[in-house]
Amino acid sequence: MAISRRRFIHVAATGAGALLISPLSIPNVAFARADTERRFVFVIQRGAADGLNIVMPYGDPAYVPLRGSLAMDQANTVKLDGMFALHPSLAETAKMYAAREALFVHAVASPYRDRSHFDGQNVLETGGTTPYQVKDGWLNRLAGLLPHGPDAIAFAPSVPMALRGRTAVTSYAPSALPPAQDDLMMRVTQLYQHDAQLKPLWEAATATRAMVGDSGTRARQDAGTLGKFAATLLARDDGPRIAMIETAGWDTHSAQTQRLATTLKGLDALLAALRDGLGPQWAHTTVLVATEFGRTAAENGTGGTDHGTASAAMLVGGAVAGGRVIADWPGLRKADLYEGRDLKPTAALDTLIAGVAADSLRLDPQRTAAALFGQTVAQRPIAGLVRA
Structure with a gap:
């Protein structure tokens, strides 16, 4: 041939x-030496991660009866506050939370309200309000706001949608x-x-x-090794300041308990490797972890959950003003659920991304929000999650 x-x-x-x-x-x-020491990393959870068991609302009386066999044993979790607990597989992330280098935003969702992975990921990555409305990615537009800095990089087999656009980027995969x-x-x-x-x-x-x-x-498929490898580039004076890392395995329709535990251990190893590998530059780093949508509040018939709506997002990094869970909690009673089945969104992922990206890279928040999501002044980016 x-x-x-x-x-x-x-x-x-x-x-x-x-x-x-x-x-x-x-x-x-x-790469050339950047004008900023700040780093911003976007970790996407492809497949719809179950925020209700990643950041468990143990203080909600409806949680245990609704989740059935999927309900986490409180004795095995890490209590974050009087309402929420962290999945035990996120042991290193829990240490970051204790060090005020991690926080969680619950009941958060993109504007997408259907349940297709492809469409949901497209909305999340492009920053549009409907699938395929926008032709480039918000992370590429964010890179375009940096003055004369190194290109953004995707640690993925090809350039993900979030990084596609007119700004030059690099992709690298083992x-x-x-x-x-x-x-x-x-x-x-x-x-x-x-x-x-x-x-x-x-x-x-x-x-x-x-x-x-x-x-x-x-750096094959091992998440910890990939995180360490990514950190070696991000830590360099001439390394990228914006990066994207893809993770998969979050589509837990069956046997969720073990599958979620395994996938979370990989994510935990990835985040810990970034922390350890970045060294002094960790203090200037913000890592956003988000998924296209959540999963159903109730257990299905195969020990798993189906496609839902709201989920939980994570922020980790030395630059994060952590040690808290941010949530306007909607509740898990039947009447409180979105369409009677899902965790109801009370926070917008777009405003979270816009605020965190702007604060992380010291950009004007309104200009950043407009560039990334076309937001108006009435849709103010969420601020105060990154240290000044």
Whole structure:
């Protein structure tokens, strides 16, 4: 089978350093020193995470009868306050909460009110009010607000929707292929030496390979290792200031108890690795963790939950004014549920993102909200969650 030159350079670069090149990820792979020391990381939970068992409202008397066998044993959870407790799999996150480096926003949702993963993720990532209304991502628009800084980066096999747009970004994902031999690298370099189109592509790939070194080949699917690898780039003076990390496994229609525990352990390891790997730069870092929508308040017939509406978002980082749960709690009685089945949204994910992004990167909040979500002054971004 014939292989195009563009496909060949993609495969060779993947073996060389696992850089997945797309038209949006070509420019400025060799980062320049940024104008800001602040870092903003968006971790997406693809699949609709069950906020009711991640941040458990044990103080709501309707919680235990509604959840059935999924109800968490309070003795095994970490009490956050008199109303909420944290899932025991988030042990390191609990330490961050105790250190006032983590907070949780409950009963939060994007404007999307149906239950399709694809449509919900599109609304979450584009910042629109309906699916496919907006053609670029809010995180890309956020990167465009930074003056002369390094590009944003996605630690994903391809550029996610949230990072697509006119601002140049980079994507990087670990490869399962063995590292390319030096002889192959040299031959490809010679092959494209005089190719005006492909030479810059190859130079970008090899520059990133040199920057990440051996750590990139070790960051397979292990969340902790991926977090450590991401931290090595984010901690650099010439590293990116905006990043996105994808996590999966949150669609717990059946056997939720064990599946959620396992997925949360991975997320916990990822966040802890970012904290430990960033070192002194952790003090300047904000990590937002959010999902496209929540899950049903009641257990289904297979030990799981179905697609819902509101969920819980997390903020972690040395820059976070943590140690609290923010919630205008709607209640879990039948009459209090959205459409009689879901946790009712009382907080807007858009205003949370706009406020946190602006405060994290020291941007004007109203300008940031307008750029990311087209919000009016009446829809004020949520402020005060990041330290000044």
